[in-house]
Amino acid sequence: MDPRHAILFEPVTIGPKTLPNRFYQVPHASGFGSIKPRTQAAFRAIKAEGGWGGVCVEYAPVSRDADEVPAVAANMWDDADARGLALTAEAVHSHGALAGLELYHGGASSLNGESRAVRIAPSQLASQIQFASLAKEMTAADIARVQREWAEAARRGRDAGFDIIYVYGAHGYLFTQFMSPVTNRRTDGYGGSVAGRGRFWMETLEAVRSAVGGDCAVATRICVHGAGGLPGIDIEETLELVKMADDLVDLWDLTVGSWPEDSGTSRFYPEGSQRPWSHRVREATAKPIVAVGRYSSPDLMAEIVRSGAVDLIGAARQAIADPFLPRKIAEGRLDEIRECTGSNVCILREEAFNHVGCVQNATAGEEYRRGWHPEMFSRAANPGLAVLVVGAGPAGMECAVVLGRRGFSAVHLVEAEAEIGGRLRWTRRLPTLGDWGRITDWRAVQLGKLPGVEVITGRRLSAADVLGYGADIVVIATGSSWRGDGVQPGRVDRISGAGLAQVLTPEQVAAGKRPAGRNVIVYDTDGYYVAPGVAELLAGEDFSVTVVTTFPVLSPVSDETLEGEMLRADVHRRGIGVRRGLTITGIEVGSVRGHDEYGEPWSAECDAVVLVTQQASDDRLYRELTGDEAALARAGIQAVHVIGDAVAPRIISEAIFDGHRLGREIDRPDPSQPAPYRREHPDLTPGR
């Protein structure tokens, strides 16, 4: 270990408990909640195994009117919930870490999709989540009931083995709704002054401390500045609240601003962007503080601990990207740290109520169901076979790394271009997307360390080349490319005029080809980062750019990565026009035409069009090879597999997952099909 990092491995006492070190996985969603307790336990335990001294589960509703269905939460409503979550506490303990439970109430933000309960709030509010539907103003009885349920859930959590019990006060949920003067208009002693607005939170802290304070550390997560997106609370008021509650709190867990700001993507927020606010909390407390910042640099982590501003390095996304980050620091294996890209694919999956996933770490969430460990790889049954991986994009790079780790001694990763990375070669050069390059960078380093893997660039292989290569197994990872042929989703006919010289694909633009005139339309039917990225690239070169999209908003996928609002503001700030709900059906010299969402004709002048319409797998090599089984047999090739975008163009995380999976399962009977995974089922035992 670098001695400068030793400070990160000091134990920290929080109330009656002691964390073994300063690495702390703050609560974050997983898609497992209390409905997949074994998957949850394995997902959290791997972080404890990787060295995180504190590991928390996600938000854990205390009340039926804090029901998060259809989102997946760790309900703590009854003893059956507690029995399930106890598996996590036990698994985390087995690796010497402390387990945290983030007890929660969403108030007006609760979804109540299962319970059908009326939502509650300090004042009667229109919801920003459920339209056409308002919340009930909480009565005194409601306040007392929620506090009682919080204390009951805390005792349940303690009995289930949790060491740290939260009073969750951040992110625009119930306590923040009480604390914001905008959402709290009460006149009954729970509103008005800071003390009044903070009273519900204070009383709940007291109730929880009284319920479990001798047995568990009591943590609270607060929004230091910006009130979780609600207006009206700034840092000065927070410091007052912290002083007011400090005796009741063993650990302060800090967030800043709204969720999209606090979990800001790398496009818009650098590492540690929260520091100007979170580091001021020390002014108000000497108790342990944990703050996040998408930290992946051990030097920076040590520096901020040394500064005294925080005691624990909090992480959600970085702990998903690399559960073994603490151990790698402890062992001085810094170049093995898988840095979070800050692309929020984890949140994209969680926001859509899916099983968690990570672009950097394909094993995230697969610990139980597929038995995948992020750092351990079983030796393959066939490691002596020579494997040729064609294409060093995300899928090919990942597959080669996994094959190397599984003991294959002759893996050749052959790339046609001069550098590896596939689509990341140009994606990482789009404005604001630089950190996505970490996907390539990490794999480039690991590939260099694997003695069984050789990376060959600048060599484009034909089918004949592959047949003559001498490989036993061939993995095709040739990716995909943007169709410039006018095919677009949901339409029979192609865009006429797509073959004109003024029509470009994103790859052509990325490769340096530029329109002749200045007036450019970027036509988007894809919905994610490519169209705004290309538009920003061209706008930065003084082209006059308008994005025309079929969607009702620019880049709807970016809403699921929490980037939508800021991406649109950024595009607007750069002077890019946006026209929504429009379909282009024809291109002529100097103009495009089509129709609006009602089918009314529409046209616009332009010098050039970039078609971000639809991708197609570059699978010609795969088809040529598999189309001639006799030739494969003659060449001694036992199997030809295809992975990543060459199977189907998808977002990068799925290509990497695909490559990883094939690497893990290449010695199974039929590696083309994913092995069945373990599932969790409802309890049918009579009487339960």
Add this chain to the structure above:
Amino acid sequence: MDPRHAILFEPVTIGPKTLPNRFYQVPHASGFGSIKPRTQAAFRAIKAEGGWGGVCVEYAPVSRDADEVPAVAANMWDDADARGLALTAEAVHSHGALAGLELYHGGASSLNGESRAVRIAPSQLASQIQFASLAKEMTAADIARVQREWAEAARRGRDAGFDIIYVYGAHGYLFTQFMSPVTNRRTDGYGGSVAGRGRFWMETLEAVRSAVGGDCAVATRICVHGAGGLPGIDIEETLELVKMADDLVDLWDLTVGSWPEDSGTSRFYPEGSQRPWSHRVREATAKPIVAVGRYSSPDLMAEIVRSGAVDLIGAARQAIADPFLPRKIAEGRLDEIRECTGSNVCILREEAFNHVGCVQNATAGEEYRRGWHPEMFSRAANPGLAVLVVGAGPAGMECAVVLGRRGFSAVHLVEAEAEIGGRLRWTRRLPTLGDWGRITDWRAVQLGKLPGVEVITGRRLSAADVLGYGADIVVIATGSSWRGDGVQPGRVDRISGAGLAQVLTPEQVAAGKRPAGRNVIVYDTDGYYVAPGVAELLAGEDFSVTVVTTFPVLSPVSDETLEGEMLRADVHRRGIGVRRGLTITGIEVGSVRGHDEYGEPWSAECDAVVLVTQQASDDRLYRELTGDEAALARAGIQAVHVIGDAVAPRIISEAIFDGHRLGREIDRPDPSQPAPYRREHPDLTPGR
């Protein structure tokens, strides 16, 4: 029974099985799938008990790449799934009905949020559901595998006790993707001609028939016309397909058009709108046919059976609204039939991945967890107490019905206006919303039948009136109204100028108040039916109307009721302008001003503004009464409850649910809090 309806109670043989009558609950989603097997079983069994001769569960994925997470499906992937769903087959059988299992593959529409599998499709397609992500073109091995998995799932279904096994071929899913020449571009014998495009479906029918054909009826659900929203299949081609497959099929289950068309709301589709297409299928087959049409009229049902066009009356929404429809027809209790409103609240809840719900039938989905039966009511513990229900809107009407059925002998339902219905008085008079009036109409009839309930209209009660009324229990159901004070969601400041004479509320417009000038802006921050309804009302009177909305689309909630696209087309057709992404912050004589989504200033001229911004509970009476406990005690009032929009303004279904719940639980210790409901938990048994 009316003898004209006797034909509906004839048994119908389908392959090796016989349905006891012609009432058939077609497969439809519930939110229970295979994750809440007991809730599922009770939800389906109540329909069998109510007289439906065939009862099906929802779509049941056969493959891991037909994973519907985050939506809730009845997975049939392994024996544990089958054990759970067997509860439904058993429960349905216990009432003498047949149980159907709709085996399913979504192809390019699958979500795969849990499995992370690549989506498969006949050709590589951009998904209209998952953006930025395409499907894999199925190989011959994929085709064979899906067919094998279908047969395995069919055997599992048979062993679980299901009588009817589906090959689901409708609604834009995998088979429709094969059948549409737009989505199927294959050249390998599974594309091209009708026979080629239908081959995958035919082979799967053969595989299922061969797997279970002697033991189960084989049903197939097809889209007769419009290919489930995919272009390219019309009725003539369907007739060809039906003839081709007729030997393999025991029951033809018909849909028409896209899902939003087939499950069309009453706003845009009358009862039986599918008939022009579905009734032509008889030309191609003599086998039993089931078709839907949101039928609630027994005369019409008998007429279409008598015509020979169909053999079974299919229902999804009507069977949710009234599980006992068949028995009510059999017993001649036609005025007790709860007619579906066609508002698609069931789909709104299901589309958002929630527990099912129904505006007409508050017990839908509550059979297991709350033990509610749609027709049976336990006698209350306190039926001799006099109950005063103040307000005959949705919540008050429903509560009074339930109290009457629970044996209360002195329930007074007192309404201030001249007619009952609450907000439905004006809502049902908005263009296209007439069928929502069924909510009031059904309750008006039932209230008239209950000897213990008296309805009094035209009497507005003050707190003093209530105290002097002589009631033991008071239920406040005074509803809510639209704020005209400029308060809007998510903003501190009110809209300036909201007090000007040219500013109207929706209720004022509904009550006949009209703007002075012709140029009207309807400002919508609510997101559902009120703003377009008011706009259409005014546009019909030759006002020039523009809807200005903060949302990126007009009426986002209507997308969840499947109405969004047709509502927007309807608004456009009526000449109403729509300006999106705009916030109004001030109103002056002759204009409004505000800003766009980027914060750029915006203004527009207008003569008048209707503010569809935010509602407020009309709870003054409740607050006055509960604010003086001594007066309540003096008056002998034991309890004052509040229900419906007076608690929190919500959509009508939730107000009705609220009123129903209080009626069911009014004799519990604390009726203000919903009783805990039974839940289903994951199985923690070691080894399972």
